[in-house]
Every structure is written in C-alpha cells, then in structure tokens.
Amino acid sequence: MSTQRQATSASQTPHISPAELAYLYTSLSLPDGPIRPDGRSATQFRPLTAETDLLPGTNGSARVGFADGTQAIVGVKAEVERTVVGAGQQQAATASASGDGEGNDGEEGAPAAGHGSWVQMSIEIPGFRDDDALPVFLAEMMREPLVESVSSSAAAGDGDGEMEGGLKGRLVINRRWHWRLYIDVLLLSQPLSYPLPLLSLTTHLALLATKLPKLKSKGEEDPFFDDDWNAAEYLYPRVSSTTSSKLGAAPSPAQHVRPPVTLLVIAVGDNVIFDPNREEIAVADTVLAISVTRDGGADGGLKLLSIRTIDPPSRLTQPGVPNSENVATLGAAASNAGSEEQQQQQAVLNPVTGEEEVPGVWRPRRGGVKRRTVAQMVKLVLEKGGVGDEVLEGLEAVEVG
Amino acid sequence: MKSLRRDLSSNPQAQNVTSKIFVRSTKSGKVQKIVRELYLRQDIPCSSKLCVACPSVAPADANGNITPFVLSEQPAGTKAFPRGHYLVPDTNALLNGMDLFEHTGAFYDVIILQTVLEELRNQSLPLYNRLLALIKTDEKRFYLFFNEFRLETHVRRGPDESINDRNDRAVRAVAKWYMGHLQSTAKKGKKERSIPAIVVITDDKENLRKSKDENITALSLTDYVSGLEDSDRLLDMINESREAREAKGARGELFYPEYYTMSKLQTGLRAGTLHQGVFNVSPYNYLEGSVNVPAFDKPLLILGRDNSNRAISGDVVVIEVLPKDQWKTPSTKLVDEEAVTKNDNPDAEDNEAVVTERERKALQEEVKKAHGKNSEGRPQPTAKVVGVMKRNWRQYVGHVDSGSAGSQTSSSRRQQNVFVLPMDKRVPKIRLRTRQAADLMGQRILVTIDAWDRDSRYPTGHFIRSLGELETKGAETEALLLEYDVQYKPFPKAVLDCLPAEGHDWRVPESKEHIGWKGRRDLRDLLICSIDPPGCQDIDDALHARPLPNGNFEVGVHIADVSHFVKPNNAMDLEASQRGTTVYLVDKRIDMLPHLLGTDLCSLKPYVERYAFSVLWEMTPNAEVVSADFTKSVIRSREAFSYEKAQKRIDDPKQTDELTESMRTLLRFSKILRQKRMDAGALNLASPEVRIEADNDEVGDPLADVKTKAMLETNSLVEEFMLHANITVASKIYSTFSQTAMLRRHATPPPQNFEELINQLTKKRDMRLDVSSSRALADSLDRCVDEKNPFFNTLVRILATRCMTSAEYFCAGAHAESEFRHYGLASPIYTHFTSPIRRYADLLVHRQLASAIGYEGEDGRAVVEGVMTRNRLEDICRNINYRHRNAQFAGRASIEYYVGQALKARGEKMAADGVDGGIEEEGYVMRVFENGVVVFVPRFGIEGVVRLEDFVLPKDAALRTVAERRELVVRRQSDFDSEEYTLRVSNKGESDQEHGVTVELFQKVNVNVSSVKEEGGRGAGKRRVRILILGRGA
Secondary structure (H helix, E strand, C coil): CHHHHHHHCCCCCCCCCHHHHHHHHHHHCCCCCCCCCCCCCCCCCCCEEEEECCCCCCCEEEEEEECCCCEEEEEEEEEEEECCCCHHHHHHHCCCCCCCCCCCCCCCCCCCCCCHHHEEEEEECCCCCCCCHHHHHHHHHHHHHHHHCCHHHHHCCCCCHHHHCCHHHHCEEECCEEEEEEEEEEECCCCCCCCHHHHHHHHHHHHHCCEECCECCCCCCCCCECCEHHHCEECCCCCCHHHHHHHCCCCCHHHHCEEEEEEEEEEECCEEEECCCHHHHHHCCEEEEEEEEECCCCCCCEEEEEEEEECCHHHHCCCCCCCCCCCCCCCHHHCCHHHHHHHHHHHHHCCCCCCCCCCCCCCCCCCCCCHHHHHHHHHHHHCCCCHHHHHHHHHHCCCCC | CCCCCCCCCCCHHHHHEEEEEEEEECCCCCEEEEEEEEECECCCCCCECCECCHHHHCCECCCCCECCCCECCCCCCCCCCCCCEEEEECHHHHHHHHHHHHCCCCCCCEEEEHHHHHHHHHHCHHHHHHHHHHHHCCCCCEEEECHHHECCCCCCCCCCCCHHHHHHHHHHHHHHHHHHHHHHHECCCCCCCCCCEEEEECCCHHHHHHHHHCCCEEECHHHHHHCCCCHHHHHHCCCHHHHHHHHHCCCCCCCCCCCCCHHHHHHHHHHCCEEEEEEEECCCECCEEEECCCCCCCCEEEEHHHHHCCCCCCCEEEEEECCHHHCECCCCCCECHHHHCCCCCCCCCCCCCCCCHHHHHHHHHHHHHHHHCCCCCCCECEEEEEEEEECCCCEEEEEECHHHCCCCCCCCCCCEEEEEEECCCCCCCEEEEECCHHHHCCEEEEEEEEECCCCCCCCEEEEEEEEEECCCHHHHHHHHHHHCCCCCCCCCHHHHCCCCCCHHHCCCCCCCCCHHHCCEEEEEEEEEEEEECCCCCCCCEEEEEEECCCCCEEEEEEEECHHHHCCCCCHHHHHHHHHCECEECCCCEECCCCHHHHHHHCCCCECCEEEEEEEEEEECCCCCEEEEEEEEEEEEEEEEEEHHHHHHHHHCCCCCCHHHHHHHHHHHHHHHHHHHHHHCCCCCCCCCCEEECCCCCCCCCHHHHEEECCCCHHHHHHHHHHHHHHHHHHHHHHHHCCCCCEEEEECCCCHHHHHHHHHHHHHHHCCCCCCCCHHHHHHHHHHCCCCCCCHHHHHHHHHHHHCCCCCEEEEHHHCCHHHHCECCCCECCCCCCCCCCCEHHHHHHHHHHHHHCCCCCCCCCHHHHCCCCHHHHHHHHHHHHHHHHHHHHHHHHHHHHHHHHHHHHHHHHHHHCCCCCCEEEEEEEEEEECCEEEEEECCCCEEEEEEHHHECCHHHCCCCCHHHHHHHHHHEEEEEECCCCEEEEEECCCCHHHHCEEEECCCEEEEEEEEEECCCCCCCCCEEEEEEEEEECC
8 A cells, every 4th residue: 555655646755743744834835935944945956966978888878866865877778770651640649559560661651750659768766666657657757748849849840840849850860760769767766755857857968968870871771870989969969169159150949959857846835846855745735747848949948848747745644633623632622613623624625725724733735736826837947047947057067978 | 976987087097998989780770889898908018029028028828928029120121211110001001002011022020000900801801801811921020919908009089089090199109109118128239229110101191290290200101112122013012093093183074973872772772672793794795794683583784884883793783773775685796895995095084985986886786786676685674783792803814905005115114004904804904003014014914903983994903913924834824823713822831730740651550459440441352443534643532343142232432531631620621621622724733632642641542551431332233222331441442543444444355353343343333323313314414625635745736635535434434433422421411410411402593594595496406405304404405416417416515504503512501401402413412522632522521421420530539520510611612612613714724725825836836837827627606696606616625706807708718817817807797697596797898699608506617726816906915716717517
C-alpha cells in the first residue's frame, strides 16, 4: 500500500505531524508572499551544480546535483535507423508503438515529419522497478514535450517547421533514414523530493551537449558520416560565443531552439512557489509540472508546452484534530457540536479557500486550483526575464564540450 | 560537488592517459562513437643503434631479450647530410613515392610513424601492405615507431585543429624528439662527429613552413630525391598524379563524367538501381567492356570511353543501365587501340576530346549495324560506369611507344611525356612523365598507374624499373611472370630452413622401429612404376596392379607424401600456399616447393624408397570397385617411364614380365573406367595445346620443337586412375569434413553461354548442340563431325570449352552438396589429390585425408593438421584459384612467345638464303568480324587476327612486308554478313567476283604464318605473329 502511494503521488509523504503541516501551510500561504523553510523567495531555485560530457562513450551526457544531495546523470546515445515509411501517420496516434522492423521503402511516404517513437527514454530510480508507475510516468512526462514541442508551428505549415519543430523533426536524416535517440536517465540518490525537475534539467543539459556525427551524404542517399568526431554537430545548434561576438552576427532563429524543461510549481493558498522541496510539496494545494521550451521565434520567447497536474501528497496526510473535536480537551463542548460540525464539514468541502478552517489545524488538501493561480504560474514562467528564461539561461551557461 | 569528468589537461597525474575519439560506420549501417583510452608510456625505444639509453628501458620479452635495434649507427649520408640521416616520411610522401622507398639504391634507415601507418591504411590498403612488408625486411632498416603511445611524442589534437594538421604536428614532434633524444643519449665520443640528421619528408607546404619555423629539417620528396645519386631515375618513380594536378591547377576541361558519391552508390546498390561487378574489356575491341552482375543472366555491355569512364580492366565498378534506346549489339568489329589512336600526342591535352573523331566513327558504325538488323543481333542492354568501388590496378609490363616520344629527346634530360603500351591489350596506354625517354626506348619496362583524372584522356603512371631489352629471353620471361603475378623470386632463407637437415642424403629410415614408420604400410615389394611426360623430374604419382587370390585385382595409386615434409603453418607452407602452384613455362619451371623436395625427396623416383600416400582399391576384373583403402606407405618404384616408353613396352608382345603385365592390367581397367565415365556424360574437351620440346639444337628447324600434344593410351591410363583416385579421396574427406573438405567443382554452364555457338553451328553446318546436360552435350559434340575436315570436331570442342565456366576449388561448406558436381568430368564430387608437389590444394587434401584415416604422424599431430577453419580455407581457395588460372595463362603465353621466336628464328634463317620468311599452314576461321577474322592455326596452337590488308588477293600476292601491306588498307573494302558469318574482301573498284576472297566461319583456309616486327609509326619495335590468308583450304 505504502509503495503504491509513493509511486503515484508526488513523493513520499514526509513524516511530519499535522501541526507542523499546518504551520508550514500557513507560512507558505501568507498573502504578502510565502516564507519558505529554507528562506528562499517564491521563484528562487535551490543551488545546483552541473557538468556535461562526463560519459565519453555517449553522444552527450550531463550530471546535475542539487544541494540536498540528490543528483542525476543522463546519457544520450544516438543510432541510425531505417524509417518505416507510411507507418508515420498511422502510428502518430499510438506514439508508444515501437517503430523498428524493416519497412518497404516506398516512394510516397511522410516527408521529414519525424515520429515520437524515435526517442526512447528510460529512467532508473533507486528502489523502483523499471515498470513501476513512477519511472514510467516520469519518462513519459518528459518524453512527450521533448518530441512534441512546438508542433503547432510545424502544423501551421511554416517552411522551416522542420528545424523549428520538436526533437523528432531534428532526428530526420532523409525520407528513409532517421536517428533514434536513447535517453537514459539515472537518479543517483534516493528520491528525496519529487525528482522531476532534477531529471528534466539534467536531460535538458545532456541534450544540449549531444552531438551527432556530421552527415556527408546528401538528400535521399543512404546516410554516410564523417569519421571525425570533432566535426560532429550539436543536436541543438549552439550560439557560438566566439563567432557571434566577433562578427556581431545575429544568431539564426534555429540556434535559439532549445529542448524543453519541465518545472515543478506548487500553489499554496494564493501563492505560487517554484522548485518546492519535499516538505513544501507535502502541504501544497496543487502540484503542477509545466513544460516550456524556447522555439525559433524571432524574439526568442518561451513557449508553453504542457501543464500537468501531479497528484499532491497532501491529500494523503493525516488530518489534525481541532480542539472542538478532541475528546481529551473538549468533552464539555459536546452540546453545541451540531453547528461546529456543520462548519467543519464546509471547510473540508472547500479546502482551497481555507478561511473556514480552524486556524492551526491541519486538514488534508483535496486538490483543485483556481484559474487565477494557474494563470499566475504561467505568467511567471513565460514572461520575459521570468523564471523560464532564468532557468534556460542558467543551463545555457553550463560549459559544454 | 566534485566533477566526475576525467580532466586530461590540468592533472599532471593523468598525463599518461588520453583518449582517442572517432566515429565508426559499420557495414550494417550503424554509426558508433568510439572512444579509446590510450595509456602513454616511456619505454618505447628509438631503435637507433647509437642510443645508449633506450636499450636499458626497452621492454623485454619473456627471455629478457629486447627486440634488436633497427636504425644503423652510421646511416648513409648525402651531399646535403654528410653525417648521415634518418628519414621520417609523412603519409603523402609514402603515397607518392612508395616505389622509391622500396628501391634498393636509396631510402635506408627510415622511421615510420604509427600515425603515418594508420593514415596510410585508411587511404590505400595495398600501399599499407607494401609498407608492412618493407618494415618486416631487415635490409632496408625501416623502423615502426609507436609515437602515439610514447608520452613525449604523443600529440593532443587542438580544439580547432584538423586531423591532417594534427598528424603533421605529430610528425614534427617526433622529428624534434629524435633530435633531442639522440643528442643526449648518443654514445660518448661519437656525439660531435656523427649524430645523424633527422629529415622529415613531406609534400605539404604548410608542414614544410612550420618545420622551418621549428628548426626541423624538412624536404619535399622531389627535393630530397634530387639530392641523391641517380636522381633522374629515382624522380621518375614518384607518383605523378599529385604533382600533375597541382601543375594543371584549375585549368581543366573535364573529359569524363564525375563518379557518384560513395553514399549515392551505396544507396543505389542497395535499392537495386545500380549494379556492382568486375569490369572486363573485350580482347578484340578495347572500346567494348562488359560487366557481369548477379541481377542479369548476361553481362552488360559498356561501350566507348565515355561509358567506361576511366575504369580499367579488373576494377570493381558500379554501373547504371542505360535507357533502352541506347542498347546495342556487341561489336562485330576488331578495334585495336594502337591502330585507332596512333596519332595521339602525350603532351598535347588541350585539343583532346574524350572520344576522338576516329573512335566516334568506329562506334557510329556499330550503332548503325545494331539498328539495321533485328532478327539475330538483338540489342543487348548497355550500361555506363558511375563509380569505382575498388581499383585493381597492379604493375603493368609494357614498352614505350616510340611514336609518342618526341624527336628532340635523345640526349636531353628534360622531363617529357610518353605513352607506354601495356602488354595486356585490355589496359589502355599509360601516360608517363620521364627524364629517360631515350633510355627506355626498346626496353620492356614495369610501370604502375597512379591516377586517372577527369581531365585526362589516359591514365597517368610512373616508371618502376626496366626488365631489359625487348625480345631478350630474360626480359620477356620476367615480363610474363610479372604480368601473371607469378612469384618467381628465389625461396627466402626462412623457407629453406624448413627443409630436412640431411638434404639430398635423406633416406627412408631402415629400421621399421623408427618413428617415421609409424602408421606406414610397407609396400616396397609391390611392382610400382610411374608414367610421366619425358624428362619429368617432379614425379607425383606411381601405380601398380596385381591379381589377388580371389580373382579380383588390387590396384594402387601412390602419391608423393609431401605433407610429411611440409608441416602446416611453417614458412615453407605459407610460401607454398602463396604460390599455390608450380608454373611451367617453355624453358623454365617456377616451383611451388623448393627444389630439394620437388625433384628429390618427395619425387617418387625409381629404384629408391620413398614415402607415399597410397590409395588401394580391390577391383573385380570388370573394374568394379569392391573396396577402397587409404594408407601412408613406403614404396620403391621399379621404373619411371615416359608415356611413349610405357606404350612401347605394353605394345611389345615379347615383354611378359610382371611389371609389364601389371601395366597391361592397368590399361585394360583404365579403358573400362573411361568408358564408364563417358557413359555418365563426361565431356571430352579440347584446348588448343601444343608442347615445346626444348632440346634446341642450333642446326635444325626451330619450328620442329613445336609439337601438337599426342594422346597415347598411356596418357589416358594415368589420367583415368588419377581421376579415380581424386574422386575416391573426395568422398572420403567430405564424409569426415562436411564443412571444410577441400573440393573442386565445375559449375554447370548456363545455357545462354552457348547461344552464339549453337546459332553458328545451326547456320553454317546445320548441326545441333544440345546443352541440356553434360551427357547431351557430349553426345551432340560427338555428332559435330565434318568428313572432309577432321579438325572441325576439335574446333567445335575448343569453342564449346570457351563457353563454359572454369573449374574452381572450394570449401565444402561454401556450396550445397548438389552444387559440388564437376560438369566436365560428370562426377558428383571431385578434388585434387594426385599432384601435391605442384599444387597446394593437393597438399591440403593430403592433410585432410591423413586426418580422416586417423594417421597420427611422427609427432602425433597429423590428425589435427588436417583441421582448418572455413574462413582460412576459403581464403586459400580464393588464392589458389587465382594462381591456378594465372599459371595456365602464363604457360600459354610462354608457348605463344616461344612459337613467335621460333618463327622469327626460322624467318631469319630463311632470309639468309634469300627467301622471304613465313611458313604455310592450315588454319581455321574461329570468328568473323566486320573488318577481319580470327584464325586458329592448330600446328602452332596459336590464334591470330587477320585484318583486311592481310587477305592476300591474287593481284597483290607479291607484297609481303608489313609496310607494303599496310598501304593496301585504304583500297580494301569488305562485305560482312553477320547472319551468315561471312566476310568478303576485295579491292575497291575491282569487280569482286574475280578478285575478291570470301571467308566464312569454320572454314579451312591456307595461311602464311610469319613473325614480323612493326617498323615506323606507333608500336614500332614490337614483334607479332602475322597471319596472311592465302585462300581457301583444300
């Protein structure tokens, strides 16, 4: 039972008392801005260390460690594969279907469309089997924005949609060949908090560092590559700092395109809090995973890819018992129990407002989030110079190569 | 957080660890990033005998010995480097000048870097192998220095450095290190006098400049060679292509279409739109090539230079089929490069087109023909070459076309272009830049092709060495051997070391207790004899037959036990497997095994005891085999007969001794065996063979030595039993080694091969050829008889043989059992067992048979000696098939040459008497072309082309010299009927009824055969056999 809970909810419920939960909730939901246990501001991230290219045998790799000691390694391997022609459209719906097997190389067939199944992601978390719900769910949650990102611009029929498109578009070599990416994510430590942000950042960094051998053949020929690894090209073209500064040339839009990152955001009361730690998640009204990416737009703006709700662990916490119900303290108050009970019933039914709760008494959250709060989150992430920009720039600054 | 990344730059502890990263594309299409870690060391020696430091640190083997140092203490000096020098070539220097490095006159004490060797391997595998061979030999003192593994000389690639720049830097780093190293470690006292200079040889300008900046002596190959003695000759040996390309620069009219990119070729091949095959050129028409590809039954035609696009006979090419409207019939015309391109100038390239006007005309006529008729000459698919997968360029023997060398030359040492005409007519002429044009005139020379660029009509090459004067015996023989890739160098010492120490005194041990007798049966009391061609020294086989008490007979075939002397995998075995076969030339034999074994210890000489491998059958008087037995044995042959002597003895009724009786028994059996074989459908094939009995006495007619092979009964006696032994052994080894038995097969030829011949026979003689089975073919061949013309049958057999595929060795696992069939012999399984002295396959079969019968040998290892992996065996099969074929070609060419020489000698003798040369003979028309015919002269076993001018018409019967006849060309006209295979030749303006000559296929004609020397014009100095048609044969 407990394992299943771990697997489905955002993380293990920390063993803290209802009173502590209530205290934490109260301080996080203060209307003037939250007071976080570690003193961070609402949008501040925990410090992290990162490095890339530590696994020489991979096409790209990265390691990110949070200050709490959790760290993850991601390795990206690429393989050339023959495209199964005609299956693209059919399988688009069932993205999970694997696309290996020899297909006929018919003439008609989807041009450079790419296919979601070309990216395979596996996540390993200590203590979990690889078919447990958590790793599978996490993998899919990260893979989906990765392959589908900016599908809208491609669908709009832009000429350069291929380059702007999600990762799967970049994997097309020609009509008959493509790259297949294997992204192996390894969490090195126990999952102290919900590992999604860590894994997402690490994956992002690894993809930034990923290089593919330089293609020498042209057009529809069977692919043929340069054997010099130094000539290999980045999967996500880098803004070469030296050349751009020298020539002052504006980097092409394609160079802005970045793999998506998925951020974990919680709402506590009306407050929006980024990069929550375990305790903060435990009291959150809502936990959302927001995926954003930078597409090739001229302004280099961010694009929202997805928002997913994550089952908040707060609903599984033990409730606190208000004094009015506590037999030990309030045996005499049984007479006017009817009206109080009525009140508490309401409070439980409408947890987000919280006003009708008995202050200082913890009630497990029942989920649900106000539109206003969601809008606030999205705004914070997407606005220029907002959290999203900050994160991406931070990752960009990590030296690659 | 501590970084987990191994940082190679900052950590001094990690100085000796580095890695090498590259991308590898596998055949299956996988692309992998490969990371190799390198652990650098400091004990890799410099290998200079001057150095006192390295011997103490160099790694030692288990016995504590270090590899001997290579580089000399006193390397040779030149004018520029009087104190001696070590050479450090870079990759390009080796690519351009491998012949120089192999030259024995210079280029000693060379340091080959690992970097360079690896780069060379990527660029050219043949050169890489040649370099490895050079490093192995001791004389040249080439040292392979593993610079990438030595800490001081390892070079890390810079961030923006190209691989080439990095490798160049590695070369300089080594040069620098060597200089410093030798300075500091050279023996005391020597230091001042003679520290050799380290000279980097590179053709890269940037590298030269950087070397100069870094105070390293670096020279281009040309500059270095110019400073040597005999530089003119050496300079000629530098690869031409690169230099020429630079000189020409961007000026380039491009004559040939570009090849497709490798990836495009691969895509096409996989998709089946392009095809890969070996490019073959027709021996009659140098503009017509063909490529056999698996996708089609018939070879695809490749017509003209444009389509053959720089492919040279033997290259593995990729072709694209042309649209149907460009399909043509195969040419019916003789086109000889020498004749068509007579006036090409090797220097002038400006006005040259890829297809000259003359060539175009020659092709045009063909196309017209192809379009004109539809019934018989259906157009065949044609194709063009779009890429070359593998060049199979080798070294070519040829001579300088005297017409191509300008007149101004004689003494000047100026470099000039000349054409070299290769001996092999299928190879185009090669443009050569040389300073010694005058010296090379009239010499047989060895050249190699360097490149064939799009902007050059002919391939360019360079001179390697001269074999000697044209037509001298030594030069011509060597030319033959080189041309057919026969390994003719004397056996190296390592091989001779494998011979028994006793030499010629080796004897079969007397005591039967001796280990040599282990597992051997004593057959010394059997009446064994051998029958061979006269004068045969390497006697492989001997026979016996004796009656058994039960009325049956015991028949034995005894084969020289070569595998006793040649142990697997020693130097001698490897050499023999390389050579594959003994090559017989008219006046020379190039042995597969050293003389001592071939003609003495193994040879089953009469009157002495020899080890043998015997196959013994019990046969009923009707030659039915009751049982077969195999054993190692000791025999003593009673007599060595020649075919003739044996025949005489059998035929002589007075001889009634046991030996003769047993030979008679053998003969009787052989006839039965032969009949059985024929009934099973064995083919009686014919090849145009003559033999030369080279007991040259000066007085007689030189042509008297040329004899057609006489077939005696005794020939067939030996042959039948050998076949029988081979078949018996084949089944035996196959039953033991179902995957790795060494077998020989002759594939059933596809019926379309015979189409042309069937057509011709039907048209001309109303004869049918049934090719549905070998039996049917044998029977129908028997019916192809022309009473008036006894040779006709043989002629048809010769032609039929040419329609077949050639037999080949293979390893049992390579084919399904149904494919084992030997078509010609009509045997379901076959191998070669009976000539181990002269064929390597037989030696392998001996080992397999020994293993199959459980013979242990002296050391008990014989059982495992027969076992071999299939891969290795397939490699060996490939090689010996190739050697076998070449040996046959070389033998034939040798006879041809001898016949030519004999004709020449006769001609000279006759001329001295005041009579013009030439001998009249019978000939047969084998092929009819539009402008000539091919005539076969059985007396000499030669076939030759007869052009229009060589048809002697009544009016010009008196004209005989080459020059006179050449003038006739312009007046001649011909009328060719491709459906009737007739050619009518007459002079223009004359009524051809009276003066013309008509020849047709299979016709017997009277010919005059002589040897003539081309005089004047192109091809001067070349001797050829000329055949003149005098008229219809009787």
